Amino acid sequence: MYNHIKEIVADSEKTGKPISELIIEQECQMSGLPREKVWNKMKYNLETMRDAVKKGHSGNGVFSSTGLTGGEAVRIKKYIEKGHTLSGDTIMTAVQNAVATNEVNAAMGVICATPTAGSSGTLPGVLFLLEKRLNLTEEQMIRFLFTAGGLGMVIANNAEIAGATGGCQAEVGSASAMGAAAAVEAAGGTAEQSAQALSIAMSNLLGLVCDPIAGLVEVPCVKRNAIGAGNALIAADMALAGCTSVIPADECIDAMKKVGHQMPASLRETGIGGLAGTPTGQAIKAKIFGEDA
Amino acid sequence: MENRYKSVFDIIGPVMVGPSSSHTAGAVAIGREGNRLFGGVPKKVTVHYYGSFAQTHRGHGTDYAIAAGILGFTTDDLRVPRAPEIARQRGIDIRFVEEEGPSPIGHPNTAILDMSDGEKKAQLSGCSIGGGAIEVRDIVLHGINIKPAGxxxxxxxxxxxxxxxxxxxxxxxxxxxxxxxxxxxxxxxxxxxxxxxxxxxxxxxxxxxxxxxxxxxxxx
Structure with missing residues (x-):
């Protein structure tokens, strides 16, 4: 099993196989399942993601029971249709997909955690944008998820992927790094460029705190996934342009872990500090759960 | 180093009912392991929450998730949000207690399940480490305290x-x-x-x- 990003890159360079292939082989070997079963499991996850994106931007959209989030994926969709986006239709389509997914999650709909539910919009944000932009086949989309997942395993085993232990940098930060690296492969980049994209994306979200209002996976989680998806695309483009990260990927991951452990508990998914601790955040909490909460 | 995440599907997955993989999907998983340890659905369960679980269980649906797991539901079962009601209809008594102070098993997402059915008793201390993955760090079975690595x-x-x-x-x-x-x-x-x-x-x-x-x- 791969313990470091550099081992994956070295293996890819040695064998000429893309990262996705190395991860499929690792999964078959570790689970004892035939390739077809492993492949179909990922296909089921892809279909779940597609359904969630669709649900989030169809009709009037979805709304959470608290009323804190919902309907903004539809708002973004209509805005894109007007044709005057500032950051471009590409970025805003990724944002729309990301927000749609997390709105479904907040409304207790079915999603695929990537790597977590709170960060479940980031990867679909990137992936369903690339499907249009690069005309990806289903096979390429499934490969995207294996690449993202394989690199995510290294992040999860060496650092954290839970807001409670690592802050939001461990959730949206990890998802964004995974998405950046997988986007590079989908665009025809090398494993080394994937590692660079991962490093750039992760570095840019280091220190991101987990401060959900009333402890709900709504504010600021939904919009942070929009930033995670945008950040992934920018990092992937920079890596494809030949830009490099001064700090190697595995060291970025170590840094993320250390930063997470240095964060006070109030900024690690306790609903106490950050935005949750603002007067408005506290007032919303009291309104939802009562004054004594 | 023993790897905590052993499959690509720990990262891409699980398919689940929202809103939180650690506080909902992971909580379902803790409940399910409780069910497995007990060898079925116990009549009475007291759930003790620590850390982030104690602070945010209501916002994250942790209560219904644990109840769903105890009933043996999977994370993508659409009945997950209705689990406490289903448990009540089946005559199962599930209570939730917010504990103060640090987790006895050293993790901010900790739930300890005290399960009983007449004479039969078992305790499982689980923590949700992120992305729906969990660890079981303490078990009491037949009066014996077992301490797995997790x-x-x-x-x-x-x-x-x-x-x-x-x-x-x-x-x-x-x-x-x-x-x-x-x-x-x-x-x-x-x-x-x-x-x-x-x-x-x-x-x-x-x-x-x-x-x-x-x-x-x-x-x-």
């Missing part, structure tokens, strides 16, 4: 004959089919308990084979 799978054999030959046979079997990091043996007047920390997820059909060979085995 990472699943965990195999437990209860041996009422207290002869150790079952331990030898099971150890040999596991070495061949599901290598383990660590083995622990606990002894009391009533029984011996053998606990194994398994390295990788079980290969297909292995748990069925284990159950056939060892009637008192528990696979978490």
């Amino acid at each position: 990472s699943l799978p965990i195999v437990i054999l209860v041996d009422f004959e207290r002869k150790l030959n079952h331990e030898r046979s099971l150890s040999d079997f596991l070495k061949l089919k599901a290598p383990f990091e660590e083995k622990r043996i606990y002894k009391s007047h009533a029984c011996y308990i053998y606990e194994y920390d398994i390295q990788n997820y079980f290969k297909p059909d292995l748990t069925g084979e284990l159950r056939k060979k060892y009637p008192h085995i528990i696979c978490l």
Whole structure:
């Protein structure tokens, strides 16, 4: 099993196989399942993601029971249709997909955690944008998820992927790094460029705190996934342009872990500090759960 | 280093009902392991929350998730949000207690399940480490306190004959089919308990084979 990003890159360079292939082989070997079963499991996850994106931007959209989030994926969709986006239709389509997914999650709909539910919009944000932009086949989309997942395993085993232990940098930060690296492969980049994209994306979200209002996976989680998806695309483009990260990927991951452990508990998914601790955040909490909460 | 995440589907997945993988999907998983340890649905369960679980369980749906797991539901079961109501209809008493102070098993997402059904009692201390993955770091079974490393799978054999030959046979079997990091043996007047920390997820059909060979085995 791969313990470091550099081992994956070295293996890819040695064998000429893309990262996705190395991860499929690792999964078959570790689970004892035939390739077809492993492949179909990922296909089921892809279909779940597609359904969630669709649900989030169809009709009037979805709304959470608290009323804190919902309907903004539809708002973004209509805005894109007007044709005057500032950051471009590409970025805003990724944002729309990301927000749609997390709105479904907040409304207790079915999603695929990537790597977590709170960060479940980031990867679909990137992936369903690339499907249009690069005309990806289903096979390429499934490969995207294996690449993202394989690199995510290294992040999860060496650092954290839970807001409670690592802050939001461990959730949206990890998802964004995974998405950046997988986007590079989908665009025809090398494993080394994937590692660079991962490093750039992760570095840019280091220190991101987990401060959900009333402890709900709504504010600021939904919009942070929009930033995670945008950040992934920018990092992937920079890596494809030949830009490099001064700090190697595995060291970025170590840094993320250390930063997470240095964060006070109030900024690690306790609903106490950050935005949750603002007067408005506290007032919303009291309104939802009562004054004594 | 033992890897806590052992499959690409720990990262891309699970498919689940929102809103939180650690506080909802992970909580379902803790409940399910409680069900497995108990050998079915207990009549009475008291859930003790620590850390982030104590602070945010209401916002994250942790209560319905634990109840769903105890009933044996999977993370993508659409009945998950209605689990407490379903449990009540089946006459199962589930209570939730917010504990103060640090988690006894050293993780901010901790739930301790006290399960009972008449004479039968068991306790499972689980923590949700992120992305829906969990660890079980403390178990009390037949009055014996078991302390696994945490990472699943965990195999437990209860041996009422207290002869150790079952331990030898099971150890040999596991070495061949599901290598383990660590083995622990606990002894009391009533029984011996053998606990194994398994390295990788079980290969297909292995748990069925284990159950056939060892009637008192528990696979978490």
